[in-house]
Amino acid sequence: MAKRVRSETGIGDNAVSISYAAIELGRKIFGTLEGKKVLLVGAGEMAELAVEHLIRNRVGDIFVANRTFKRGVDLAKKFKGRAIRFEEIAETLKIVDIVISSTGSPDYVVKRDYVKGIMRSRRNRPVFFIDIAVPRDIDPDINRINNAYVYDIDDLKGVIDENIDERNHEAIKGERIVDEAVIHFRQWYDTLKVVPTIVALRNKMEGIAQGEIERTLNSLKHLSDSDAQAIQRMTHALINKIMHDPTLFLKNNGYHGNKSACLNITRKLFNLDEDGYDDSVTDV
Numbered sequence: 001m002a003k004r005v006r007s008e009t010g011i012g013d014n015a016v017s018i019s020y021a022a023i024e025l026g027r028k029i030f031g032t033l034e035g036k037k038v039l040l041v042g043a044g045e046m047a048e049l050a051v052e053h054l055i056r057n058r059v060g061d062i063f064v065a066n067r068t069f070k071r072g073v074d075l076a077k078k079f080k081g082r083a084i085r086f087e088e089i090a091e092t093l094k095i096v097d098i099v100i101s102s103t104g105s106p107d108y109v110v111k112r113d114y115v116k117g118i119m120r121s122r123r124n125r126p127v128f129f130i131d132i133a134v135p136r137d138i139d140p141d142i143n144r145i146n147n148a149y150v151y152d153i154d155d156l157k158g159v160i161d162e163n164i165d166e167r168n169h170e171a172i173k174g175e176r177i178v179d180e181a182v183i184h185f186r187q188w189y190d191t192l193k194v195v196p197t198i199v200a201l202r203n204k205m206e207g208i209a210q211g212e213i214e215r216t217l218n219s220l221k222h223l224s225d226s227d228a229q230a231i232q233r234m235t236h237a238l239i240n241k242i243m244h245d246p247t248l249f250l251k252n253n254g255y256h257g258n259k260s261a262c263l264n265i266t267r268k269l270f271n272l273d274e275d276g277y278d279d280s281v282t283d284v
Contacts, residue, residue, distance in 0.1 A: 021156040022130040023053040026098055029128050029149060033057040039096040040064045041089065041110065042103035043075040046132050050100050051079050063096065065089050067103070090114045094121050100130045101137035109133075112141040115148050132156065194250040197263050200272040202243055209235045 027033055036059050040047045043066040051062060062081030066072030069085060076083040084092055086109075093099070093114060103109055110129065124147050131138035131152040143150045213235055217228055250262060267273050 020049075020053055022050055022100065022132060022151070023057065025151055025156070026054075026128050026130070027057065029126065030097065033059050033098075035060045036097040037061045037095055038063065038098045038100065039089070039092055040075070040081075041099065041101035041137060042066060042133070043068075043071045044102050047100055047102045048075065048078075050102075050130070050132070054098070055079065059098070061096075063092050065092070090118070093127070094118045096127065097125070098128045098130070099138070100132065102132045103137050104133070105137060106135065108139045109137040110139060110142070112139045112145070115142050115145055119145060119147065130156075193259065194263060197266055197272065198243075198247050198250060201246065201266065201270055202239065204270060204272060205239050205242065209239060 023033070026036075030036060033054060034057065038051070038054055038059050038061070040051060040062065043064060054062075062076070062079050064072045064076040064079075064081055064083050065086055065088065066075070066083070067086060069083065072083040075081075089110065093110070099110065101109055115127070126147045126149065129138045129142060129148070129150040131150060134153060136152055138150050138152070140150055140152070142148050213231060217223065217231070223231075246266070250259070250266065
């Protein structure tokens with residue numbers, strides 16, 4: 001059921017986490033993230049989650065810069081990336097496409113002058129900065145540089161708020177699918193109550209028919225095997241046709257929806273609660 005809700009609605013299409021929203025923004029800018037080089041500044045939980053989303057989008061090389069170099073090495077190893085020192089950030093900006101920063105620094109980690117100085121060597125290829133730090137890591141003035149895009153946590157929250165509204169809308173569709181499934185299950189479950197009665201009624205009819213066929217065939221010794229089989233097939237078809245309407249009647253809640261009463265009447269009418277029946281009574 002969960003799979004059907006996710007496939008038939010857009011409930012999982014939009015980001016509702018900071019890290020996922022950041023990747024969604026990057027995809028809008030670049031069209032695809034496949035093969036894009038990524039620089040992580042800081043090695044905290046938020047950055048780690050963002051990289052996990054990036055890997056699912058098949059990004060290229062991943063660089064990790066952290067004030068504690070060992071922590072950067074550990075995270076880079078986890079994602080098969082490369083650790084760099086903080087002093088190498090400016091140089092690495094020349095080759096990366098996406099920068100995700102989440103340090104605890106009180107000052108800007110990436111400044112406008114860094115980016116302005118490397119855009120010529122980048123041949124104005126776009127660079128996307130995702131600042132998920134509080135206070136900010138990325139100088140907002142970088143946005144004034146052509147082909148440099150800075151999004152901070154407030155921008156990402158705006159995306160998330162829009163996506164939550166969209167998810168709530170899709171959730172209504174999901175609730176409808178679940179409600180329909182519950183109704184169908186209840187209908188199916190309710191039919192289970194009538195199965196023993198329907199089975200008992202069919203068994204009784206087949207028992208009566210089989211007894212009569214045996215009497216008839218015993219008195220008609222001249223019949224061939226194929227004739228006897230034809231009589232058996234005809235009898236089976238008759239039972240199916242006779243059982244059709246009673247079966248539908250009982251499965252469809254019976255008379256005025258009183259299924260229990262209809263089941264009781266059927267069992268009494270055909271004496272289904274007895275262990276057997278008197279097949280010597282053939283006339284009414």
